[in-house]
Each structure stands twice: as C-alpha cells, then as structure tokens.
Amino acid sequence: MSISRRNFLKLGAAGTAAAGLAGLAGCAPSAPAPSNELPATGTDDWLGTAPALSPDDCTQTIECEVLVVGSALAGSMAAYGAMRNGAAVTVIERNASPHIGGMTISFLNAQTQLEAGLPKYDPVETANAMFNLTQYRSDMRLNALWCERSGEVLDNLRTDFLEPYQQYYAPISLEGIFPDPSQEITSYISTGVAFSETDILTDFTHNIHQFLEDKGVETYYRTKAEVLVQDESGRVTGVVATNENGEPVYFKAAKGVIMCTGSFGGNEAMMRRFYPEHFAEWALANNAYEAYMGEDPVTDTEMDDGLGHRMLCWAGAEMEEICSWASWQTTGWRSFPYLLVNSKGERFMNECTSLLTSAHIVADQPGHDGVIWQIIPTNDFEMPSSFGYDRAMAAEMFKIEENEHYEADSIAELAEMIGLDPDTLTATVERYNELCSAGADTDYMKAARYLDPIDDGPFQAWKMQYLFYCTLSGVRCNDKLQVLDANHDPIPGLYAGGNTVGYRFGASYESLLHGGSNGLAATHGYLAGEAAALS
Template sequence: MLMHHNIPFIPPACERGEQYSAEEARSREAGDVQIRGGNMELTRRNFLRFGAAGAAVAGVSALAGCSPKAEAPAESTTDSAATGDDWLGSAPELTVDDCTQTVETEVLVVGSALAGSMAAYGALKNGAKVTVIERNCCPHIGGMTISVFNSKMQKDAGLPMYDEVEIANKMYKNCQYRGDMTLYSAWINRSGEIFDQLKEDFIDPYEQYCVPASLEGIFPDPTQEVSEYISTGIAFDKTDILTEFTHKFHQFLEDQGVETHYDTCAEVLIKDDSGRVTGLIATNKDGEKVHYVASKGVVMCTGSFGSNEKMMYRFYPSKYAKWALENNSYWAYMGEDPVSVLECDDGLGHRMLCWAGAEMEDICGWAAWQSTGWRSFPYLMVNTKGKRFMNECTSLLTSSHIIADQPGGVNYLWQIIPSNDFEMPSSFGYTKEAAEEMFKMSEAEHYEADTLEELAEMIDVPAENLVATVERYNEMCNEGHDLDYHKALRYLDAIDDPPYQAWKMQYFFYCTLSGVRCNDKLQVLDAEHEPIPGLYAGGNTVGYRFGSGYESLLHGGSNGLAATHGYIAGESAALGI
C-alpha cells in the first residue's frame, strides 16, 4: 500500500486547555494565563469558543496531563547567567561490594526505547544472550515514522530508489556540516537491509501496521520551498504514540529470549584494569544495588537530557535553554503508559558515559514540535507585538529557536487568516479536511472580528503594528513577490476579506539530539577518538548526528538513525567489534 502525502506530524490528542471569551482575552496580559473579566455573548465577531492550551504554562500543564505519572518540570531556578559548567558532576562512589545481586549476560542494553529495542534485536540476531534494563516500568517510543533507505518494501511500492552520494551530501549540508558523515553512511548502507529483516522477523508475524509514506510531489516547484523531503519514511502507526508497536516489539524480543528488567536504573559503568567496560551497577525498584556483568559489552541508549537544567545551560545558548526548560514537552508521547518522564530525560546516561571516558558533542541539536493552529498551512504569522518575523513555511520541527527569540519569551504566535475562498496549500502535503480530522483544528483557540483593530484587541497585540504588518503583507501578496521573507508565490494570500481570524499556534521543545562521539560501529570513543572497549551507544545518546537542530530532509530521520545505529551497536557488541 502506497500512502501519498498524508503522514503528518501528529501530537497527542490531549491538548485541551482553557477556553477564553473575547472580553476575557481583552483583559489579560500577553502570555498571562490568569484570565480576568466576565463573559459576553459569543457571536461571529467574538471569540470562537473552542478548547486550547492557553499561554505557555497552560499549554505545558495540559500536555502533562496526558501521562498518568508525567510531571511538568518546574520553571528554571537558574538565572540567565547560568553556564552549566558543573554539569558533569562526579560518578557515584559505588562498587560491586555494594551490590546484593549479580546478573550475568553477554550484551547489556540500557534503555528500552527505539534505539535500545533495536540494539537488543541486533545483538540477538548475532547470537548473543541479551538483557535490557529500563528505569521505567514500561518502554516508550515517540514518532510514527522511521526513516529507511531503499528497502524492498519501498521499492515494491514504487517509491524512488535514492542515490547514496546525493543523500549523504544533502544530510551533511542540511546539518550545517556539523554531522559525522560515517554515521549517515551507516544508515544509508544498512537501514534498508535491517528493516527488511525486521519486517520478516517481527512486523509481519506480529501483524504490525506498516506502510511506506510517500512525500513525492508535494512541492510543484521544490526550488521555491524552505524545506525539502525525500520519501524514506515508513509509518508504523496512525498516531505519534507508538504504544502498540513498542509493546509488541518487546513481546517479540522476550519471546526470542531477551530478558527485560524494568524499574531498574543504571548508576555507573564498571571497567576492569585494562580499561574495558565489563558491566554496570544499577538500582532496582526495591532500592537494591545490582551488579550487571556483560561479557561482550554494554550498549547505552538512554535518550535525551532535556530536563537536566545544568546540561541544557551548558550545551545550548542560555536564552534558548531557559525557554526550552519552561516549554519542555518530552512527556507528550508517553500516551497512557505510566512513564516517569522527568527521570528518563535527565541525561544520566550521557554523564555515565563521560565518567567512563567518553567525550560529549559540544554543539548540540534539538527537536521541537508545534501544537494547535493550522500547522504546515503557512498563513501570515505574527508575534506578540503584531509583527511578522519569519518565512511561514519553515518546518515546525526546526523553528522553535525562532519562537524562543521573540519578545516576551512566550511559546506561541498568531496566524492571521482572512475569510476568503483561497485554498491555502499545506507545506507538508495534507488537506485541510485531513488536518481538521487528525488535529481537531476546530478545537484550537481562535478569534474572529470584522476589523483588524478589533482582532488585535482580542489577541492583545498593538493594533497599529498588526495593521501595518497586514498592509505590508497585502502589498507583497498583490504584487506576487514576498520581498521580506521570500515565501513561495503559491502561499501568498492577502488578508483583505473580513471577518478576520487569529489562531494561536504553540511551539514546544521536545528533546535533545546530541551525545557522545561514536564511530561507524557505534563504539563509544574517548577524547583521543579511540574506542572504549566494551562500550557502545545508540539513539539520542549518540552525538554528531545533527547540527544545531533537527533536520527534516528524512521523514522520520531521528528515529531512522536511532533504529539503524541501535541495531549496529548491538551487533558490534555481540560480535566483539
């Protein structure tokens, strides 16, 4: 089955927050979630009352409610001068003498998300006895799509088979020449083969939803677009919460003999006298210290450090670090699983690796996402000052730093939309009808008024700025040339048909995409770029995969790299590489 242009980035269906009347909106300060004032009759000119996350904090609170054990992180307690210089800290003073249990295995995988699952699979396929430890009570994976290069399934569906050199070079350039080309090559060289094997072993026998996602042809003229995509995505679910896929994958692994120890938190890696990593010490749910002995190696797949304040200030500009900590939505993909997200996002795995001699990437990437509003429909967007500030076609996954840099430090903008019959195309390929069904657009916070001045009052932006912005925008639309941000002609729609609408669009930080230096076998390297024997990594624990932020060329790119690198890490450990 070939799916055309209808695989969006889908957030959880629990983004319901406060409802405001127009009168209430007039009385609140920009970005303030404390609403004052009374109600008024809701007419066509007034606020179209639908649920939405209110301002930055309200949006975060609404998302936190999606997961039974999820807790929203407290606002940063560190002032703007924070540097995070002491981010690493010291390894806990634990020895095997502190342990009451010993577990012996050949390959120990730390973390049960996508990279960890694939690491266990890679080690299993290469004959190793495998044990997985996970600090939560269940696994979790976010993102419905995994990027795969030239698999048999994609070829059979009639999708293009891409040139290896072309795609490797595009990835390198789109990541600001900061990535490690050998890591891209590992994905290019192995992902298709690994996926075809996984499909035969697990996906088909366990009846998993799986379709190639085509993004071919969504741009009539790709040279006029900000973003570019290639059809490398395989969709594994119809939502961005891969609960069934995740749990079935672990069922498959356990059916094949993999042991999984949940509620078990790794604390410190152990080396022998030669410097080889031989295992680690972990704490189980009863508070007991467990010595895990891994005769062939340890694979660290421990994810993001997005809730670690010191690490965020160390590896990101302070202004963005503060914004990201206040708008961290890492828990958004946990679904109904009782996952303690603030713990699994704390960077402990990165620090364990560095305590063992690894070297962190100095320029770190991040992923973000967008909630509410007409996502990927590039209507005119304005900030809290009523001014335009970006090309509206910029990818939602890559633009949170632009939002964070706007006045007020809020996490939202306003889309200004006229009432006309112009069919605004999506910059990601789906229809407005599909967007309404999937994103529940009508439930997003939006306002309507007969004049721009009235609309400005409703959304609390300076009326003179909004009017001037719209006049300038209309002039360029009518001339068919966006001189300010060079948005493609096919998206230019003058705001000249009242009543006018304003839709709130919120942005959130999701996770970090950076970590320690590894080679193409996913061996962890020390400061001299030499492998640390017995130590491997996968997923968001691996550094040098992205530049300063997520790169959207690959559909499901982060998951694609995580899956392939995780498999190779497990394979390398099993083979003693």
C-alpha cells in the same frame, strides 16, 4: 500486515504523509545512595559526580553478554541487533514500560520500500544532502551507515518481526506533494515508514518488546542504571543499577554495554551548558517529552535528565559542543503557512519553515515563550499545506477547533483581542498584503503559491505554542557505534545508540528524512547491537 502496492496507495500521498505524522530479586544495599544530584542553575558543574557504587556493593549479579540501557526505539533495535547476531541480551529500563517516541522511522532503499513503488535514491546524493542540512556538522560516516544499512534493517524487521507479529507498516510517499520543489524551504524524500494508521509508535514499541522477549531477551523495568563499571584496563564490564526498591544490582556484560538513554532536555544545568540562553529558557519551560508516552505509566518523571550522557562522560567520553534538538507545536494550523506574527505584532520569518526546525527562531522572539499568532482571512482561498495535508484532514487529526483562536471584523479589533498593538499589526498586515498582491515575498521569500492577502474579514488569530521535545546530541562514536574517549579512541565494551550518539545533526533537527531521528536511532542502535554481539 502484508504490504502491497494497493495498501501503499490507498491513502494517497497526502494521506500517507499524515498517517505517518499523526512510540529483580533484591540486593542488600551496602553502599550510600547515589550522589549524582546536580545544581539547579549554572553551567560549570553540569557533569556532577559519579555515585560511589561498585559491584562490591551488590549481593546480586545478573550476567549477560550484551546489556542495553534504555528501552526506547534505539534500545529496542540494539537488543534486536545483538540478539539477531547470537548474543544473550538483557535490557534495563528505569520506567515501568517501554518508551514511546516519534511517529515514523526512516529507511533508505529497502526492498520493502521499492516493492511499494517508492523511488530508489542515490546514497551519495542523500548523504550529501544530510550533511548540508546539518550545517556540515554531522559525522558523515554516521550518515553513510544509515544510507548503507538502514534498508537492510527494515527488510530484516519485515521478515523477523513485522510479518510474523502482524505489525502494521506502510512506506510513506511524499512524491508529488510540491508542484515546484525548488521553491520550497524544506526538502523531503520518501524514506519514512509508518507503523500505525492513526497513532505514534505505541503498537510498534509494545510489539517489538514482545518479539524480543519471545526470542529470549530479558527485560528489567523500574531498574535505573547509575554508573558504568570499568576494569583496571578501562574496559566497561557492566552497570550498577538500582531496582524499584532502591537496591543496587550489578549487571555484568561479557561483550559490551549499549547506552540508549535518550534526551537530557530535563537537566537544567546541561541545557544551560549546551544551548544558547534564550533557547534554554524556552526549552526548560516548554519541555513536553512525556506527551509521547501514550497511556503507559511514567514512573520516573526525570527520565530525560541526561544521566546516561553523564555516565558516558564519567567513563571517559566527551560531549559534542554544539547540540541539536527536536521541537513540535501543539496548536494552530500546523504546516499551513499563514502569516505569523510575534508578541509585537510583527512578521519575523518565512512561514514555510518546518515546525521541526524553527523553534530557535520562535524562542528568540520577544518574551521567549514560544507563543506566536497565525493571522488568517476567511475568504475562499485554500492555503496549501507545506507538508501535504488537506484542511479537512488536518482539522480532524489535530482537533483544530479546540485550539485557542479569535475572530473579529477588523485587524485592529483582532489585535486588541489577542493583546497586540493595533497599529503595528495593521501595518504588518498591510505590508504582507502588498507582497501578496505583487506575487513576490521580497521580505522573507515565501513561495508565491502560499501568498494570499488578508483582505477578507472577518479575520482570525490562531495561537501557536511551540514545545520542546528532546535533545538530539551526545558523545562521539565510531562506525561501530563504539563510544570514543577524548583522544578519539574506543572505550572497550562501550557502545551507544539514539539520542546519546553525538554528531548526527547540526544545531537543529533536519527534515530531509521523514522520521530521520528515529531512522538514525533504529539503524545505529541495530549496528551497535551487532557490533557488540560480534566483538
């Protein structure tokens, strides 16, 4: 696609925001099968034991300079960074196809974005805002790397891949969505780039893998990394993996191994170790990671089992103690801040809080099931979106009418229909209406422009289900994305990208950057590949 101001402006601010939100030969097995099974419950034994596999167990060795483990966004970009810097690259992926994740990718001050009319942001201000929104827990050097290099990465992609492969891309404007940003809970800046008009990163993922393979990158699917190989000095020299026949193969990497293995959200022991009890219970019961795989085959249903994290720790790395996450919701009027109530019929939060960052609030409600209810009047008031949708767009994009909802002539009747206490819900609505009439939410400080009394029936209740998507935490890395040991020294030959990299977020996703997790994954993955290639 040839980007132009016309292409950028044709959807408008809300439209572009919505578009962005809407991707071996055999080897004789002479060693025992991998023995990295974990207990179903408990926290003490989350690490498990490394499988007893070594290069000596393999009759086949596949050599490369840089080996990338994992083919999602971070892995793709790591392969790109290594290939672009002259390395011979191999990618191994335990599934039958590349992973697809997220909807937009965040970059800062790329020429591509500036040409489209987006503002040029101050890197210091941006990095400081990122640090603030991660509760001062992120590694500021990792933030700075994104600020310093992400624009260059996008411009390189545009020249090398996006234009030659006719890959759709459109910088997204969030300018002017909020009349008074000082009254909003969440801060946004226009850093996101959409790579589809209607879909997640499906096309981007497929196309970039085709580009990489055209440039000589070798990819082995249905190939599961099992253990990192280290020499006597502790340097990582490769990976022993099992192919689709369960046969061990040694992937020998002369320059380095980059671990881009994603989430550990499907690992019960790790979830219970690194998250509070109620959050872990909710996340394990509502893990929807595979929802983002599109129509590609998912051959390994335990792909977010944290094996990559454990491989890193077996090699000497340390997990961060406070782990972050990303969540989503599949039902209800997302990003329209109507009154929310829990299973007791009580209001419990400022409804403008981003769905990406509020799962811990919802998971901590009675029942810990992630289910809450939107209570909506049917008058003529147009509730503004807290992200920039209009109602017609949201209704079409999210197929709103297919979501579970109920309607009644009274609040008490509505409460009966959804299993809530009528007196409690009635009292909650009366209190909410008082605040709306006063024009000031002194209970939860919701901005006045979102305050509409629920005083015009029939009344509606829309079920909202929060889902867990992935963990966003991992091991400590330096500014070259080298993995560090307990003494904060680099483990030679070992790098990481994406959701195996720790200290990027605080206790949850932060929403300043549109597509921020993907933005960090893309930039850090690229820089890991660059560093490995130039080592």
